[in-house]
Amino acid sequence: MQLKDLSISSIHTSLLKKEYSAVELTTQTLHAIKEKDSEYGAYLHVMNEDALKSAQEIDLTIARNDDLPLLGGIPFALKDNILVVNHPATAGSKILKDYRASYDATAVRKLKSAGAVIIGKTNMDEFAMGSSGENSAFFSAKNPHDVTRVPGGSSSGSAVAVTLGEAVCALGSETGGSVRQPASFCGLVGLKPTYGAISRYGLIAMASSLDQIAPFARTTMDVALAFEAISGYDSLDGTSKKDFKFHAKEVKDFSLDALCGLTIGLPKEYFIPGITKETQKEIDSAIATLKSFKVKFKEISLPHTEYALSCYYIIMPAEVSSNLARFDGIRYGTRGGSAPLGEMYQRNRGEGFGKEPKRRILLGNYVLSAGYYDAYYLQAQKVRSLITEDFTKAFKSVDVILTPTTPTQAFKFGEKMKDPLSMYLSDIFTVPVNLAGLPALSFPSRSARKLGGALPVGVQLIGKHFDEATLLGVSKWYEESISVS
């Protein structure tokens, strides 16, 4: 079996036909990680024993001729800020290097009960802060398309694991593009769901009003199936949507008629000179493919787009400064020495946090300070309303919005590390969606669907609240059309 070519449905069929067992699939996946992962750095922690144990249970289910759930035996990777009981959850930070989770995140509980095999925890930018994976306190994951380039971030390891076939699906988390951007850089499908679609219980918080758990896979249907398994109401997350339930069948049944009836908006503010030629060419080609299906396109305007990144870099650090207060070496983290309490906090946090979390905590303290609160934080919250209104207005005349996911393809290691602002700017097309709580998906354009070809380019589709099915439907048709041509 070629791990990189497997999909959820192909595995399901093979398991039922007994072409291979769940244990064999898991063993081969673990073997691939052992062989290659030191070169690519996708995993921080591999769960050999537990993965094999869940695979054995799946094989027993098959042997008994009991119903095999669709996700039964499917290898999943999880970003290291999602809790799995009894396993480490470092969030890519030294301050949590000895922490072991005392409970399962709701998304993990759901995956386990759907029979998924959890392979391990993946590398990430520290506390999900970064766009390249270079802020990991341990080591940087590398882009399988070109190891001199970054895989994107902050869910760097999850993207690399799926690209290499070291997992079929992976969960990452999104605050400002941390799944769509690496999906774009690695040539994967990544879905940032509507705020409230997936429970955040057991996700280490970065900026609570923006965070969402988000799935990666190599195909649209696999993303849809992963999303189906982990979405839905959870009383343990006060921001979880009460009556939402997604069905992957809506994507499977998304008809050509439904596709042809769509109007897709092209916001002029997203087609800027900063976009590289290669990216623009791939976006144009994706638009042409969709036009050949008679999808209608329309130029639209989202006038407050240029303020989104500024808005994000005030609201997000403000929330970070409060969420990261708990990592003090007293309740979580590593406690060193026996200094007086105040000094102990300062030392634990000074030594435990890397550059980027420090930068953002301090920035958060600044924008929330007396005297600056109104000028920065309150103003940003108001501009956030205007950005959201822009989308609401646009969705009166279009069903979906299409943009590049990122202005450029994967960049080189070190290229943006010296200048934090240049790193922040790589999220310019993904951040507005998180501010407005909308769903958005990145799918790979035609050029680089296979390893060893050109560098991938991601096409972003933005949808109405809880209309993930339409985004996945469009992506499914695109994928089918280019696989036959």
Next chain:
Amino acid sequence: MITGKDVEHYAELGRIAITATEKKSLVKDFEKILEYVKKLNEVDTKHVKPMNGGVFFYNRVRSDTVDLERKSDKVNEVARVTRAFPKSKDGYLEVPPVFTE
């Protein structure tokens, strides 16, 4: 203008010890980032309400009780939580003295 003293103050509020080199580079980063975010002031927001959350704007409350039905492993639940403490004694979180002479 952001000074080294300002950065020190915000680091103290965040209970983070920073080195002199860190302080220097943070001043530079702050200047650049604040210069960039300044453009928010161009936006007229006189009649705009702030969006102070994700999407939904109401509080959802629940009773403050332990829901044991949810817990698959009731006995070990407490042990697992206390094991995550950096330091513990008899199942309690051990903290350094808050008041010292």
